[in-house]
Amino acid sequence: MKICPICKTKFDDSxxxxxQCKAQLEEVKTAAPQKKEKIPKSFWFTILGVFGFILLVILVYNIIYAGVA
Ligand SMILES: [Zn+2]
Structure with a gap:
């Protein structure tokens, strides 16, 4: 699909x-709409890893603390 940059009228690819405006039409990509910033899977793994690490630290800390006390 193509679109006129001036009047924004849509035309066929041909x-x-x-x-109306004698302006050169611009290509419109309909397949890929505005790319929304997707959160990569690795981000969630990192969060999961960080939380897991904190939990582990708390657990180990509690074990050591309980052992001392
Ligand atoms: Zn036009």
């Missing part, structure tokens, strides 16, 4: 110029 069209080259807007018949």
């Amino acid at each position: 069209a080259e110029f807007c018949p």
Whole structure:
């Protein structure tokens, strides 16, 4: 699909110029809409790893602390 940059009218791919504005049409990518910033899977693994590490530290700390007390 193509679109006129001036009047924003949509045309077929076969069209080259807007018949009203005589402007060259711009290619419109319909397949890929605005890319939303997706959170990568690795991010969740990192969060999970950090939380797991904190939990482990707390657990180990509690064990050591309980042993002392
Ligand atoms: Zn136009």
